[in-house]
Amino acid sequence: MESKSTAKFVHMSPRKARIVINEIRGKEVPAALDILRFNTRGAADAVYKVVNSAASNALVKHGLRQDALYVKEAYADKGPVMKRYRPRAKGAASRIRKPLCHITIVVASKEEA
Numbered sequence: 001m002e003s004k005s006t007a008k009f010v011h012m013s014p015r016k017a018r019i020v021i022n023e024i025r026g027k028e029v030p031a032a033l034d035i036l037r038f039n040t041r042g043a044a045d046a047v048y049k050v051v052n053s054a055a056s057n058a059l060v061k062h063g064l065r066q067d068a069l070y071v072k073e074a075y076a077d078k079g080p081v082m083k084r085y086r087p088r089a090k091g092a093a094s095r096i097r098k099p100l101c102h103i104t105i106v107v108a109s110k111e112e113a
Contacts, residue, residue: 001062002072005054007103009079010046014101017043017076021103029055029069029107047074047103054105064109073106 010017020043024032029051036048051071058064079100085093 001058001064002106002108003054003058003061003064003069004104004106005050005057006105007046007050007053009100010103011098012043012046012101013099014076014078016041017047017101017103020044020047021074021076024051024071025074027071028110029066029071032071047105050103050105051107054107058107058109062109068109068111069107070110071105072108073104075104077102077104 020036020039020041023039024035024047027035032051033048033055036044036051055066055069058069059066079102082098082100084096084098086096088094
């Protein structure tokens with residue numbers, strides 16, 4: 001059984017989120033949550049919430065416990081880019097890009113593996 005959770009329009013670049021996601025891919029859910037809990041990167045908080053949500057979805061929909069799950073798929077896709085402008089010298093303006101990302105986590109039971 002698989003369960004999926006997605007966080008959309010997270011205010012961080014997908015490159016920063018992928019660094020954290022690569023650490024938990026393929027790990028068991030309790031181990032992945034421990035890794036994320038003690039990770040110092042800012043993306044770890046957002047990824048922790050998505051992994052926890054996917055594990056909760058598995059419990060509610062399929063009756064699977066957290067210790068019987070592992071992270072089957074984990075990826076961060078590019079979202080839209082918010083464009084802002086900052087005043088510069090001599091009346092000019094420079095563009096500030098604020099990227100967003102979509103974080104998706106799929107957990108599955110160990111028996112399927």
